[in-house]
Amino acid sequence: MGRPKAELVLTTEEKAELQRLARRRNVGVVVAERARIILECGKGLENIQVAERLGITNQTVGKWRKRFIDSRLDGLSDDFRSGRPRSVSDRDVEKIVDTTLHKDPKAATHWSSRMLAEQLGVSPTAVQRVWRAFGLQPHRTESFSLSKDPYFVEKVRDVVGLYMSPPDNALVLCVDEKSQMQALERSQPLLPMQPTHPDRRTATYSRNGTTSLFAALDIATGRVIGKTFRRHRASEFIRFLGEIDSAVPADLELHLVLDNYATHKTPEVKRWLLRHPRFHMHFTPTSSSWLNLVESFFSIVERRVTKRGNHQSVTALEKDIRVFLDDHNSDPRPFVWKKTADQILDSLKRYTAKVGALRAEKAKRGSKAK
Structure with a gap:
């Protein structure tokens, strides 16, 4: 017969909230499934009956029944997991960002993740993670030209x-x-495209x-x-x-x-x-x-x-x-211009001010180094 199950009685508010969680897609599949488990248990069904209805194991039903009885709705959330301790400290992150932005490598035009990792004593993977987090891409460069037109x-x-x-x-x-x-x-002759291979042509x-x-x-x-x-x-x-x-x-x-x-x-x-x-x-x-x-x-x-x-x-x-x-x-499509002249001029003003500040900061750092 098995051990008797603890009685599970839902309040009106709990039932409404569980029904909302079971219907909502943005809460995640796991939380919605747990809500459906508790709703079925609230009907007075045994664990094995709920498991058969939802196509899950009897142990899963028993786990979440007990969790709900002990902690009610809060029990449907996952327990905190400490995970692996951080291998990169805040100080390391600051050094990676500062070095990338304000220092040049000794014998190259720009940093690679391996070069910077060796310089700072961290792993290349750590450097790549920090670069992604702060949107830094040292390998990329873009060209620009400011107009000198007096008008x-x-x-x-x-x-x-x-x-x-x-x-x-x-x-x-x-x-x-x-x-x-x-x-x-x-x-x-060109080699045509094939599955897993793009078309190929001679240089x-x-x-x-x-x-x-x-x-x-x-x-x-x-x-x-x-x-x-x-x-x-x-x-x-x-x-x-x-x-x-x-x-x-x-x-x-x-x-x-x-x-x-x-x-x-x-x-x-x-x-x-x-x-x-x-x-x-x-x-x-x-x-x-x-x-x-x-x-x-x-x-x-x-x-x-x-x-x-x-x-x-x-x-x-x-x-x-x-x-x-x-x-x-x-089948032509209109070409739509969206920025007003004032927006363009304001953007250019901010850009030149930023460039001027960066140049001044770099010159200041160079004078201190001397």
Whole structure:
């Protein structure tokens, strides 16, 4: 017959809470199962009957019945487990972070986990854990260039204003050229992708010429007016302006966002613009190509056409570019600019202040070392 089980009686509040725990998914599968065990036991069932209903062992039911009777709802939680003692102290963490940020290795440009571990007398795994916790990645580097354009603020407000509040009865086009697109042919056949293996290609190739893609991105619709030219001069740029002029209805004003490349400002271009007064040019600040949304489109072209392409001639490359443009324009997506000019300028202000403070701190540390 076995030993008699302690009587388990649920209060109204306990029953409601257990039902809530049994239904809730975000409390975890284990806690929900324990709640269901107690609810079944509260119906007056024996342990073996509850075990059969829930598909668990009799011992599991007995354990949580006893825990609930002893501690009620608090008994459904797991006991505290001390676990393994920490092998890295707070002082070690502080040394790892401080050394990574403020000191350079003796004979290298940046720290590796093994180098820093040897320097501080900790394990490489400990260094990696601390780096992950604090978001430190010494192996990575990013490039930047601050514009020295004296009219930087005015140009940022002008371009961003066009993106966020375009003029009525006008079209805003982001214009630029992706020059020197190479038709590369791999020296050996490609090995296609297989399960567990990506496609493989040789590192050697032959160059079969170059072309330039002139593109005008309509940010409102995502459609692109594109044309390839073998050369990249003011004459080709004027021909592309003619392509834009013929592609856009004559009743719309045209506002073009473009960079400060020399071919955009030649006397020939200026004379052409005088004959076509509906064209309005808006130049981005120097060293600020990120302000021109067509650069995002060029990155898509590079990923999908040229980076992994294999072209035996420039003609083949230009054909693939045209196919891509047609496919893109068949289902375009708008390019949405989200940051206001004030947000951009405030972010740049904070960044320059931070860089200035870091430089001052580094100079101060260097003078103390001397």
